[in-house]
Amino acid sequence: MAQELKLDFKSMPKIELHAHLTGSISRQCLHEIWEIKKAAGETDLEDPLVVMPPGRHDYDLTTFFPLFSSYIYNLVNDAPSLELSTRSVVRDFAADGVVYLELRTTPRAMPTAGLDKAGYVAAVLQAISGEEQALAQTLHARLILSIDRRNTLDEALEVIALAKEFRDKGVVGVDLCGDPTKGDVALFTPAIKQAKAAGLKVTIHFAEAEASASEAELSTIMSWVPDRLGHVIHVPETVKRHITARKGIGLELCLSCNVHAKMIVGSFEAHHFGEWWCVDGPVVVPCTDDVGVFGSPLSNEWRLIQEHFKLRREEILGLARKGIEVIFADDAEKARLREIMW
Numbered sequence: 080m081a082q083e084l085k086l087d088f089k090s091m092p093k094i095e096l097h098a099h100l101t102g103s104i105s106r107q108c109l110h111e112i113w114e115i116k117k118a119a120g121e122t123d124l125e126d127p128l129v130v131m132p133p134g135r136h137d138y139d140l141t142t143f144f145p146l147f148s149s150y151i152y153n154l155v156n157d158a159p160s161l162e163l164s165t166r167s168v169v170r171d172f173a174a175d176g177v178v179y180l181e182l183r184t185t186p187r188a189m190p191t192a193g194l195d196k197a198g199y200v201a202a203v204l205q206a207i208s209g210e211e212q213a214l215a216q217t218l219h220a221r222l223i224l225s226i227d228r229r230n231t232l233d234e235a236l237e238v239i240a241l242a243k244e245f246r247d248k249g250v251v252g253v254d255l256c257g258d259p260t261k262g263d264v265a266l267f268t269p270a271i272k273q274a275k276a277a278g279l280k281v282t283i284h285f286a287e288a289e290a291s292a293s294e295a296e297l298s299t300i301m302s303w304v305p306d307r308l309g310h311v312i313h314v315p316e317t318v319k320r321h322i323t324a325r326k327g328i329g330l331e332l333c334l335s336c337n338v339h340a341k342m343i344v345g346s347f348e349a350h351h352f353g354e355w356w357c358v359d360g361p362v363v364v365p366c367t368d369d370v371g372v373f374g375s376p377l378s379n380e381w382r383l384i385q386e387h388f389k390l391r392r393e394e395i396l397g398l399a400r401k402g403i404e405v406i407f408a409d410d411a412e413k414a415r416l417r418e419i420m421w
């Protein structure tokens with residue numbers, strides 16, 4: 080029996096579907112970018128290893144979002160740092176045994192570096208494909224473009240336009256993310272409708288905080304018929320039934336993020352993964368969210384799942400393979416994954 084439980088989670092081929100690009104940059108990589116800029120006299124920022132000391136993962140929702148707006152975005156603010164960090168993120172996922180990666184990012188203009196939002200998306204896609212080639216095709220990656228909850232409708236429509244523009248180059252869908260205490264999601268209905276009409280896939284941050292879990296918000300989001308939902312924490316029973324009835328909807332669950340950021344009450348064993356993973360209908364996919372901040376690579380998320388929920392080897396492998404059904408890439412990619420996943 081003990082033998083049966085033994086699984087090398089790093090070698091196990093894995094799918095990552097909920098990884099924010101900027102939040103996935105390792106502290107070491109941020110430090111290297113800072114060193115280059117410091118040597119060139121291009122930054123007054125403090126060393127990332129001081130701002131985000133190694134081993135510190137207890138960011139909650141009030142300290143987490145400012146980390147980006149007031150620090151990381153000021154460090155990763157030009158084409159070279161964007162390329163270096165994107166390639167490093169892809170490489171880190173590959174080294175952790177990820178064979179299919181959907182990164183997501185919020186298109187961000189970098190005016191001082193002469194990059195507009197389209198330039199940003201093009202640079203990220205180029206860095207991803209450069210790294211894919213360097214990795215000799217073990218990992219395939221796609222990109223999701225994020226709308227931020229603080230966006231205006233026009234800004235959201237711009238994200239959809241970019242997703243359409245770059246669809247042939249690796250963009251597969253759109254996301255709605257950002258500080259859950261901000262914004263009114265109903266504003267984005269026309270944007271999400273446009274995305275769906277264009278055949279783009281849709282994933283939405285769903286009920287990740289009480290502030291973003293009102294009945295009105297959740298029913299607006301469900302009315303969009305999203306392909307996947309992220310986090311899925313503060314969900315009333317009626318909405319749970321609605322989700323369960325949506326056969327094949329993907330649920331991107333992020334254990335370490337939710338525990339470290341105190342988004343759930345209690346620790347790992349209290350995580351709603353335990354409630355959802357064996358429900359017939361939705362497809363649960365364990366994901367990292369922001370491995371650069373919360374420090375738990377995908378292999379460790381699976382280890383935590385085994386430790387706290389006592390899944391058997393076959394249940395783990397079956398769940399990992401089930402994720403193939405809800406990736407946003409095409410059938411050829413699904414077929415490749417069915418070949419290589421255990």
Ligand SMILES: CNc1ncnc2c1ncn2[C@@H]1O[C@H](COP(=O)(O)O)[C@@H](O)[C@H]1O
Nearest residue numbers: 099100101102147183184185256257258369
């Ligand atoms: C608790 N988990 C989360 N909930 C909501 N939004 C999140 C998030 N983690 C990250 N982001 C969103 O992703 C951006 C960073 O990556 P990109 O610059 O887009 O690549 C953050 O600024 C935030 O808007």
